[in-house]
Amino acid sequence: MIILFGMPVVQVLLFGFAITTDIKDAQIAILDKSNDYMTHEITNKLLSSGYFILGANLDKDDQIDKAFKKGNIREAVIFEKNFAEKIETEKKASVQIIADASDPNMANLLFNYSQSILMDYQRQLYKDMKFPLQIQVETQMLYNPELKSVYMFVPGTITILLMLISAMMTSISIAKEKELGTMEVLLVSPLKPFQIVVGKVIPYVILSCINAIIILMLSFFVLGMPVQGSLIFLLAETVLFIFMSLSLGIFISTVSQTQQIAMMLSMFVLMLPTILLSGFIFPIENMPVVLQYFSMIMPSRWFIIIIKAIMLKGSGILFLWKETLILVGLTLFFITMSVKKFKVRLA
Amino acid sequence: MPMSEIIQSTEVRESIIYVRDLVKRFGRFVANDHLSFDVYKGEIFGFLGANGAGKTTAIRILCGLSTPTSGQINVAGYDAYLQTEKIKQNIGYMSQKFSLYEDLSVEENFTFYGGVYGLRRKQIKEKTTLLLTRLDLLDERKTVLKALPLGWKQKLAFCVAIMHDPKIVFLDEPTGGVDPITRRQFWDLIYEASHNGITVFVTTHYMDEAEYCERVTIMVDGRIDALDTPANLKLKYNASSMNEVFLRLARTAKATGE
Amino acid sequence: MELSVVVNDIHKAYGQVKALSGLSFEVKPGELFGFIGPDGAGKTTLFRILTTLLIPDAGYALVDGLDVVKDYKAIRKIVGYMPGRFSLYQDLTVEENLNFFAGIFKTTVKENYYLIEEIYKQIEPFKNRPAGKLSGGMKQKLALSCALIHKPKVLFLDEPTTGVDAVSRTEFWEMLKRLQQQDIAILVSTPYMDEASLCDRVALIQQGKLMDIDTPQAITNKLPGRMFAISSPAMYSMLLDLQQYSRAVSAYPFGDSVHLHVIDTSFIINDLEAYLTGKGQKGFKIKIIHAGIEDCFMYLMEKHHAHV
Numbered sequence: 001m002i003i004l005f006g007m008p009v010v011q012v013l014l015f016g017f018a019i020t021t022d023i024k025d026a027q028i029a030i031l032d033k034s035n036d037y038m039t040h041e042i043t044n045k046l047l048s049s050g051y052f053i054l055g056a057n058l059d060k061d062d063q064i065d066k067a068f069k070k071g072n073i074r075e076a077v078i079f080e081k082n083f084a085e086k087i088e089t090e091k092k093a094s095v096q097i098i099a100d101a102s103d104p105n106m107a108n109l110l111f112n113y114s115q116s117i118l119m120d121y122q123r124q125l126y127k128d129m130k131f132p133l134q135i136q137v138e139t140q141m142l143y144n145p146e147l148k149s150v151y152m153f154v155p156g157t158i159t160i161l162l163m164l165i166s167a168m169m170t171s172i173s174i175a176k177e178k179e180l181g182t183m184e185v186l187l188v189s190p191l192k193p194f195q196i197v198v199g200k201v202i203p204y205v206i207l208s209c210i211n212a213i214i215i216l217m218l219s220f221f222v223l224g225m226p227v228q229g230s231l232i233f234l235l236a237e238t239v240l241f242i243f244m245s246l247s248l249g250i251f252i253s254t255v256s257q258t259q260q261i262a263m264m265l266s267m268f269v270l271m272l273p274t275i276l277l278s279g280f281i282f283p284i285e286n287m288p289v290v291l292q293y294f295s296m297i298m299p300s301r302w303f304i305i306i307i308k309a310i311m312l313k314g315s316g317i318l319f320l321w322k323e324t325l326i327l328v329g330l331t332l333f334f335i336t337m338s339v340k341k342f343k344v345r346l347a
Numbered sequence: 348m349p350m351s352e353i354i355q356s357t358e359v360r361e362s363i364i365y366v367r368d369l370v371k372r373f374g375r376f377v378a379n380d381h382l383s384f385d386v387y388k389g390e391i392f393g394f395l396g397a398n399g400a401g402k403t404t405a406i407r408i409l410c411g412l413s414t415p416t417s418g419q420i421n422v423a424g425y426d427a428y429l430q431t432e433k434i435k436q437n438i439g440y441m442s443q444k445f446s447l448y449e450d451l452s453v454e455e456n457f458t459f460y461g462g463v464y465g466l467r468r469k470q471i472k473e474k475t476t477l478l479l480t481r482l483d484l485l486d487e488r489k490t491v492l493k494a495l496p497l498g499w500k501q502k503l504a505f506c507v508a509i510m511h512d513p514k515i516v517f518l519d520e521p522t523g524g525v526d527p528i529t530r531r532q533f534w535d536l537i538y539e540a541s542h543n544g545i546t547v548f549v550t551t552h553y554m555d556e557a558e559y560c561e562r563v564t565i566m567v568d569g570r571i572d573a574l575d576t577p578a579n580l581k582l583k584y585n586a587s588s589m590n591e592v593f594l595r596l597a598r599t600a601k602a603t604g605e
Numbered sequence: 606m607e608l609s610v611v612v613n614d615i616h617k618a619y620g621q622v623k624a625l626s627g628l629s630f631e632v633k634p635g636e637l638f639g640f641i642g643p644d645g646a647g648k649t650t651l652f653r654i655l656t657t658l659l660i661p662d663a664g665y666a667l668v669d670g671l672d673v674v675k676d677y678k679a680i681r682k683i684v685g686y687m688p689g690r691f692s693l694y695q696d697l698t699v700e701e702n703l704n705f706f707a708g709i710f711k712t713t714v715k716e717n718y719y720l721i722e723e724i725y726k727q728i729e730p731f732k733n734r735p736a737g738k739l740s741g742g743m744k745q746k747l748a749l750s751c752a753l754i755h756k757p758k759v760l761f762l763d764e765p766t767t768g769v770d771a772v773s774r775t776e777f778w779e780m781l782k783r784l785q786q787q788d789i790a791i792l793v794s795t796p797y798m799d800e801a802s803l804c805d806r807v808a809l810i811q812q813g814k815l816m817d818i819d820t821p822q823a824i825t826n827k828l829p830g831r832m833f834a835i836s837s838p839a840m841y842s843m844l845l846d847l848q849q850y851s852r853a854v855s856a857y858p859f860g861d862s863v864h865l866h867v868i869d870t871s872f873i874i875n876d877l878e879a880y881l882t883g884k885g886q887k888g889f890k891i892k893i894i895h896a897g898i899e900d901c902f903m904y905l906m907e908k909h910h911a912h913v
Contacts, residue, residue, distance in 0.1 A: 180692065180695075181688055181692040182692045182694060184686070184692060185686060185688065185692045185706075185751075186709070187658060187681070188656045188657065188658065188681050188684060188686040189681055189682075189706075189709045189710060190678075190681060190682045190709065190710060190711065191709050344677075345657070345658050345659060345660065345677075346653060346658045346659055397770030397771070397772075398740075398741050398768060398769070398770055399740060494621075496645060496812075497643070497644050497645045498643075523644075524643055524644035524767075524796050525643055525644065526642075526643035526646075526811065526902075526906065527643075527798065527857075527899050527902055527903050528857075528903050528907075529643075531857055531858055534858065538841060552771075554771070554860070555859060555860035556860075557860075558860035558861045559840075559858065559860075578861075588860060588861075589860065590771065593771055594771055594772060594775070597770060597771060597772045598772055
C-alpha cells in the first residue's frame with residue numbers, strides 16, 4: 001500500500017521542487033584587479049541579484065584554474081586593472097567572464113544573467129555620466145567552448161547506466177536464491193554470510209567492468225567526449241564506483257524477500273532519484289536546501305562530479321580526494337550492512 | 348442408484364467428452380500422441396500417469412485453455428478448437444495448486460466465483476448456504492481462507508468448482524498432501540456430485556483413489572497405454588492392486604525413456 | 606551410544622498458527638526414521654528447526670550432541686539437507702552442481718564418491734545436462750547425491766518423494782536403505798503412508814503433535830480390535846451401509862475394499878454378514894486383515910480429535 005500510493009506522492013513533491021532550471025545562489029569567483037568604486041558597485045550588484053553568491057575572492061590569475069578545478073565555482077568575473085579610470089578616460093573597460101561550461105546550459109544562463117547585470121550598470125552609468133561608454137565583456141566558456149550538451153549528458157548517462165546495471169544485477173541475485181529455495185541449502189553449510197555476499201558480487205564486477213569500458217569507449221569515439229585527465233585515474237574511479245553500485249545492489253538484495261521487491265526498490269529508490277537529484281540534469285544548487293542535503297547521500301552525485309572533472313577539466317586526485325573518499329566510505333558501508341543484515345536463519 | 352451398478356448394463360451411454368486422435372506438439376516434442384477416449388455422462392473418470400506423461404497438457408485442452416495440434420475433441424457438446432468459451436462456461440475446475448483466494452473470506456470466494464460463472468446474486472446466496480451446510484462449515488462463512496486448515500480449503504474449493512452446476516468438473520490432483528480422513532471425505536463429495544449428474548474427470552497420484560473411479564486411463568509418454576475399469580485392468584495385468592498395474596506399465600516405459 | 610538427534614518438547618508457532626506442539630523423540634545413528642503426516646502437520650517446520658534454519662519458541666534439540674540454537678555453525682558442517690523443492694541450481698549441469706556442493710563443504714567429489722556411487726551412476730550419462738532439464742526422479746537422485754557428498758553424520762530429507770512418479774519413489778527408498786549401512790542417521794518426511802513400512806521407526810504427526818512413535822510393525826500391532834476388508838460389486842452402497850453399522854468404530858474406503866474397524870470383543874463375522882444381507886447386499890467378501898499404517902493413522906487422528 002505504502003509503495004503503491006506513497007511513492008508517487010513522494011516523488012512528485014520531491015521532484016516538483018527539485019526540477020527547476022532557474023538560477024539562484026550560483027557560486028562565483030571575483031578577481032578584482034582594480035578594487036575601485038565601480039568594480040565594487042558592480043560586484044555588489046552581482047551578489048545582491050539573488051542569482052549569485054560569492055564563492056571565492058581571488059587576487060591572482062593563476063588561482064582561477066584551481067578554483068574551477070576544485071569545482072566550487074561556476075563562473076569567474078575578472079575586472080581589469082584601473083577599471084573606473086579607464087571608463088572615465090577611455091570610455092571603455094573590459095570585464096572577463098569565464099564560465100564552467102561542463103554544464104553548458106547553466107553556463108549560458110549564468111553568462112546571460114551576468115551580462116545583463118553588467119549592461120544594466122552600463123545604462124545607469126550612462127544616465128549619470130551622459131556619454132557613451134562601453135563595458136566590454138569578454139567571455140570564455142571553459143572546458144566546453146562549443147557548449148556541446150553532450151558534455152553535460154554523457155557523464156550523467158555513464159553514471160546512471162553503470163549504477164543501474166550493477167545495482168539491479170546484484171539486487172536480484174540474492175533475492176532469487178531466497179525465492180528458489182537454494183538459499184536454504186547454502187545456509188545449511190559451512191559458508192559464512194561474508195563468503196556468500198562477496199561470492200555474489202565478484203562475478204558482476206567483471207561484467208560491469210566490461211560494461212564500463214564499452215560505455216567509455218563509445219563516449220570517447222562516437223560521442224566525442226574528451227578525456228583531459230588521466231585515463232588510468234578515470235578507470236580506477238570507475239571501478240570504485242562499480243564496487244559501490246554492486247554493494248548497494250547486494251544490500252537491497254539482502255533486505256528483499258523476493259525478486260520483485262528487489263526490482264521495485266532498485267527502480268524507485270535508485271533510478272528516479274539518481275536521475276533527478278544527482279545533478280545530472282538539474283543543478284543541485286537550484287534545489288531547496290533539504291534536497292541538497294539529500295543529494296549528498298546519492299553516490300551518483302559524487303561520481304558525476306568525479307567523472308566530469310576528469311574528463312572535461314583534467315582534474316587529478318588532489319582535487320577529487322574528497323569525492324573519492326565518500327565513494328569508498330559508501331562502498332564499505334553497504335558491504336558491512338549487507339553482511340549484518342544477512343539473515344543467518346529463515347526467520 | 349450407486350454408480351458402479353450402471354456399468355453392468357449394456358445400454359448405450361451418452362458421451363460427454365469425445366476425443367479422437369488428439370495430438371499436441373510443442374515444437375518437435377509430442378506431449379499428446381494420438382489420444383482417443385470417451386467419457387460418459389455422470390461417470391467418474393480417472394486420468395493417471397507419471398509427471399511429464401502428458402496429463403496436464405491434455406486436461407488444458409479439454410478445459411479450453413489450449414488448442415490441440417490435431418484431432419477431434421468435443422467437450423460438453425462444444426468443439427475444442429472453435430468453442431472454447433462455451434466449454435469454459437460449462438465446466439468446473441479445481442487443482443491442488445490453484446485454490447481459492449487466501450485473503451478473502453469463504454463467503455467472498457463464493458460470491459466472486461459465482462459472479463465469474465454468471466450466477467445471479469440470489470442463486471449465489473442459495474448455493475453458498477446449501478454447500479456450506481453440506482460441509483458443515485456454515486459457521487465459517489466469514490472466516491478468511493488462510494486461517495482454515497488445508498483439508499477444509501480443498502473441500503471448499505471443490506464446492507466452488509461445482510456451484511454453477513457444470514456438466515463436467517475437472518479435478519487436477521485435488522487431494523495432494525491432505526490427511527487420509529479428509530481425502531476420503533473429499534471422495535464422498537465426488538460421489539455425491541457424480542450422483543447428481545455431474546461428470547467427474549479426476550487425476551491423482553494415489554493409486555487407491557484410482558479404484559474409486561469407474562474407468563481409468565493410464566498415460567505413459569504421451570500415449571494412453573490402458574483404458575478400462577480398475578477390475579478389468581487388474582485381471583489383464585494379473586495384479587492385485589492398481590498400484591501394481593501402474594508400476595508395471597510405468598516400468599516398461601522407464602526402460603525406454605530416461 | 607551417542608544419539609544422532611534428540612528433540613525435547615519443541616514448540617513453534619507462526620503468529621496464531623501452532624506448527625509444533627510439544628514434540629519429543631530421539632534418533633539413533635544409522636537409523637532410517639520416517640515422519641509421516643499430511644501437509645500442515647509440521648514436518649517441514651521440524652526439519653528446519655533441526656537444520657538450524659529456525660529457532661524453536663520453546664524446548665531444545667540436539668543434533669549429534671550439538672544444540673541447534675547455540676551450535677548452529679557446527680551443525681551446519683555435519684548435516685546433509687534436502688529441502689522440499691529439490692533445491693538445485695537449475696542452470697548448472699549435474700556435474701557442476703555436485704562439484705559446487707562438494708566445494709562449499711571443503712571436500713571433493715572423489716573423496717566421498719563411494720557414498721554416492723550407486724545413485725550417481727544412474728544419472729552420470731546426463732552429467733552435462735542442466736539440472737533444470739532433468740525429470741523429477743533424476744533431480745531427486747542428484748539432490749540426494751549433493752546432500753551426501755560431504756559425508757554428513759545426519760541426513761534430513763524433507764518430502765523427497767513428493768511429486769515424483771511411483772517407480773522412482775520405490776527406487777529412492779531402496780537407495781536409502783542401502784545408505785543405512787554407512788552409519789548415517791537418515792530422517793525422512795513424507796505424506797505417503799505406504800512408505801512408512803520401509804522405515805526402521807516412524808513418527809506419526811498430525812497438526813504439530815506426535816500421535817505415535819515406534820516401529821511400523823509395533824504401531825500396527827498396537828491397534829486395538831480387528832480390521833476387516835469387505836469387497837463387493839456394489840462398492841458405494843456397501844460403503845454407505847457399513848458406515849451406518851453401529852458395531853464398528855469406523856468404515857473407510859481403501860481402493861477396492863472397505864476397511865472396517867471393530868473393537869467390540871464380542872463381535873463375530875456372522876453378525877456382519879447378517880447385517881449386510883439384511884441390507885440387501887449380495888456377493889460380498891469379508892476378510893480379516895492386518896491393519897496398515899494408514900488405518901492406524903486415521904484411528905489415531907480420531908482418537909486425538911486431531912481431525913477437523
